[in-house]
Amino acid sequence: MTTTAQSGIVYLAGAGPGDPELLTLRVARLLMTADVVLPDDLVTDEVLALASPSALVIPVGKRCGQPRITQAGIHALMLEHADPQDGSPARSVLRLKSGDPLVFGRAAEEIAFLTDAGIPFEIVPGITAAFAVAAELKTPLTDRSSASKLIFATAHHAAPQPDKPARLELTPKWEGAFPPDATLVLYMPGRRFRLLADELIASGIDAHTPCIAVSNASTPQQHIHRTTLAALEDDAVGPAPVLMLIGHAIR
């Protein structure tokens, strides 16, 4: 595998959970050699500090209330630098997403764009937040006796409409009984934790199931709240980003 960024290629890569020590060797080398770096909002400053001083770093997430660049805008930046249409030289582009790029990273759109545009690209995996959090908590995610399945899911909150109450759309809601021998990891669970817990209990998860909410995982601001689904309260959980672990394996 090439470990030095090549011109005219986009690397769709995972920056891991935040701690630069959890970057892969490959991503660290790409970061040090890429001409252009396009980081998502959750990629930390500590990770970006490894970029070459001569690199053009263009944050493409929303932060501090700045308007978010659109997905089309990200595509345009990849094209502009990796395959310039005006005759200027092609550059190496590192598109950096937090965690792993293929898990809840909306990679499908970028893969489709790069394929359609004929821009060469490679994908480089990263440590997903769940693995870093479990390592920090020293808790297994699977267990031969209590958790033979590990489920990653997300929860969306529909924007409140003038004529309706805010509505929770919980994608891990199951048809039928929720598997009792699973560890559930919720990415982007929103902020309505009590409502979320009630939905999960209604989906068949035992109310006494242990639940850990981790805010700002793998950063100095990390905040951990241990409870059960029955006792989960909105105010006890730290600020976003939050990751929730639910199951009997996470004692």
Place this chain on the structure above:
Amino acid sequence: MTTTAQSGIVYLAGAGPGDPELLTLRVARLLMTADVVLPDDLVTDEVLALASPSALVIPVGKRCGQPRITQAGIHALMLEHADPQDGSPARSVLRLKSGDPLVFGRAAEEIAFLTDAGIPFEIVPGITAAFAVAAELKTPLTDRSSASKLIFATAHHAAPQPDKPARLELTPKWEGAFPPDATLVLYMPGRRFRLLADELIASGIDAHTPCIAVSNASTPQQHIHRTTLAALEDDAVGPAPVLMLIGHAIR
């Protein structure tokens, strides 16, 4: 975080899928500085080549028909080197598992032992095979329109008994309908792929669901077989270790 291995500590760490470039910076540094390395059977020679020349490397997996060291034997080695009872100096011990140590790695037993024995330990995450395989295949594991859940599971095959036919125990078998909007990743699926596919179809997964079987992922011997559950045949899949991806997101 410490990146140099310290005496008297066990690092329970993930070696990733095989390619040394997919080690984290932290694990690479621990590998270069640990006194003792205890690798599982799937940790590759390319990864172990990064160990210090002065390190004592003791493989603790089964390979080439050699008898497997028992779990108790692994515990004894950790104790012997990290917390010697005979007055000899404590060493740094890197317990290296393939992939991530907390996913299907039987970490629970080792965590319980280290805790009970009072041996300090840290856990360091790794890239799980599913992420490396998906990156190689350039396929998303989640998709906003077709896969809002990612499920990791495993399948066990009970040993055939004299008076009974070989029996498949498929842990991802669901009570109720299998979620239609999930990507299923099967670790250690065994070798009876046709039976496995039939069980999954009986669990409610559409027979036309795409299915990719990857043998020896992230190594030069990697072999990829793309099919559907309906068309999966035992003989078409490469040798172990095999990882199976099943779902509509993996087009």
